Amino acid sequence: QTVVTQEPSFSVSPGGTVTLTCGLSSGSVSISYYPSWYQQTPGQAPRTLIFSTNTRSSGVPDRFSGSILGNKAALTITGAQADDESDYYCMLYMGSGISVFGGGTKLTVL
Amino acid sequence: EVQLVQSGAEVKKPGESLKISCKGSGYSFINYWIAWVRRMPGKGLEWMGIIYVGDSGTRYGPSFQGQVTISVDKSISTAYLHWSSLKASDSAMYYCARWGGGNYYFDYWGQGTQVTVSS
Numbered sequence: 301q302t303v304v305t306q307e308p309s310f311s312v313s314p315g316g317t318v319t320l321t322c323g324l325s326s327g328s329v330s331i332s333y334y335p336s337w338y339q340q341t342p343g344q345a346p347r348t349l350i351f352s353t354n355t356r357s358s359g360v361p362d363r364f365s366g367s368i369l370g371n372k373a374a375l376t377i378t379g380a381q382a383d384d385e386s387d388y389y390c391m392l393y394m395g396s397g398i399s400v401f402g403g404g405t406k407l408t409v410l
Numbered sequence: 411e412v413q414l415v416q417s418g419a420e421v422k423k424p425g426e427s428l429k430i431s432c433k434g435s436g437y438s439f440i441n442y443w444i445a446w447v448r449r450m451p452g453k454g455l456e457w458m459g460i461i462y463v464g465d466s467g468t469r470y471g472p473s474f475q476g477q478v479t480i481s482v483d484k485s486i487s488t489a490y491l492h493w494s495s496l497k498a499s500d501s502a503m504y505y506c507a508r509w510g511g512g513n514y515y516f517d518y519w520g521q522g523t524q525v526t527v528s529s
């Protein structure tokens with residue numbers, strides 16, 4: 301069974317830039333996996349940030365951007381703010397109507 | 411305004427059955443897929459399964475096949491997640507989410523339903 305991999309944790313300084321990645325235990329992530337990214341803070345439902353690799357969801361600030369870097373999907377946050385401290389999840393579409401979440405990255409802003 | 415409103419928190423005993431709900435409004439419910447996502451305490455999001463409201467066709471993640479049942483009642487724009495026999499390990503927050511059509515992502519989320527299974 302293919303596993304979607306993410307860094308368990310990451311830290312960034314306020315105002316800094318951070319890139320979180322989303323890979324596969326076997327193979328490379330491409331746009332054909334339609335990578336999407338979600339942010340979840342404690343006690344809240346997930347919030348959709350990015351879909352189809354690099355399209356921002358409505359209302360998401362442009363300091364969040366998505367891309368393919370090498371063999372992984374990537375979420376870059378530019379000018380990190382304190383309220384960006386959250387869990388971030390990527391999701392990949394595997395085909396046949398099934399998707400899989402990565403394990404999530406806990407982002408600390410300090 | 412698109413909304414997905416889930417049923418309230420549940421406290422159940424092991425072996426009991428449970429059905430939680432997700433009511434859609436503000437859009438054509440029948441033309442979309444609705445998925446269920448689990449978040450266990452201290453763990454990440456897990457894709458459980460999905461149903462196409464139009465024909466009730468379902469897909470389940472490997473870990474959830476045979477463990478839960480996803481269904482829908484089109485007449486009241488409501489999707490369901492059902493357990494026939496709960497286990498303590500089913501204790502989690504459950505979210506429903508709308509599948510955003512051809513872009514293969516979740517565009518709207520319910521507020522979540524906390525399920526606690528304890529003897």
